Amino acid sequence: MKLRKIFIGLSVVLLVVACKTNPFTGQKNLNFVSNDQLFPASFAQYDQFLGEAEVVRGTEDAQMVKNLGQDIVNAAERYLNANGYQGFMSDFEWEFNLVKDEQVNAFAMPGGKVVVYTGIIDIAKTKTGLATVMAHEIAHALADHGAQRISAAQLQQLGGVAGSIALSGKSEQTQQIFAQAYGLGTTVGVMLPFSRSHEAEADRIGLTLMAIAGYDPDEAAKLWRRMQAEGGQAPPEFLSTHPSNETRINNLEKWAPEAKAEARKYGVTSFK
Numbered sequence: 001m002k003l004r005k006i007f008i009g010l011s012v013v014l015l016v017v018a019c020k021t022n023p024f025t026g027q028k029n030l031n032f033v034s035n036d037q038l039f040p041a042s043f044a045q046y047d048q049f050l051g052e053a054e055v056v057r058g059t060e061d062a063q064m065v066k067n068l069g070q071d072i073v074n075a076a077e078r079y080l081n082a083n084g085y086q087g088f089m090s091d092f093e094w095e096f097n098l099v100k101d102e103q104v105n106a107f108a109m110p111g112g113k114v115v116v117y118t119g120i121i122d123i124a125k126t127k128t129g130l131a132t133v134m135a136h137e138i139a140h141a142l143a144d145h146g147a148q149r150i151s152a153a154q155l156q157q158l159g160g161v162a163g164s165i166a167l168s169g170k171s172e173q174t175q176q177i178f179a180q181a182y183g184l185g186t187t188v189g190v191m192l193p194f195s196r197s198h199e200a201e202a203d204r205i206g207l208t209l210m211a212i213a214g215y216d217p218d219e220a221a222k223l224w225r226r227m228q229a230e231g232g233q234a235p236p237e238f239l240s241t242h243p244s245n246e247t248r249i250n251n252l253e254k255w256a257p258e259a260k261a262e263a264r265k266y267g268v269t270s271f272k
Helices: 002-017 035-052 060-082 118-124 127-142 145-166 172-212 218-230 245-264
Strands: 019-021 028-030 095-099 106-109 113-117
Touching (some): 035 106, 035 145, 060 172, 118 127, 127 145
Parallel strands (some): 095 113
Antiparallel strands (some): 019 028
16 A cells, blocks of 8 residues: 555656646546657557558458548547647547457557457447447547556656665565565556556547447447457456456446437437
């Protein structure tokens, strides 16, 4: 508990000087990595990944991925412009690619580079199911979750260094106990919940974006029920970077009506 307080105390100090407002939640988040620093490296890593992966081109599924991605980005732009965040995506270079891989997965990199693996297509089943996946990944990019995680990791390292300096006069055994306790405490008590909060936030933002784009947010919970049926034994939620399937499904069902209400503000009265 004491280590957690030290870590949170350092976070509060840095939040005063290094924070950025999330346009979808209105909350200020720890972020001392600028787009100018992060995006070029992200784009280079993405290009390297594509150079080593089997990118699917010219197929109906590949075009669906691109079309859905653009639909969601257009919805995000409508939302951002309507809420006083014109130009928020000016540094983003959106790109959507389908990669041949059995993994049931997709990911987004900072700056708008998105990959969908072919392994998730069958579980998505429908265009709306895939829109759920892509809206979630796009939400991660728009909410600057990559920069926040880098910032948090740097802060975690800073706390470890500070603790080591404070204990420099103590025995080697005491220093080892601190290092182990600090690593475990900040990972289970801070970093993993931090990651889970990002996943939940991306789910909620993603629901809103897919609804504004005209895709039924009620389908999101159905997708995750299929994912739950497909997956094996998951670790306990407190040891995971993601919410449990049940937590996620319950949240999606609870938030879907809110997403529909938000979409109606943009003239969306029916869903695909």
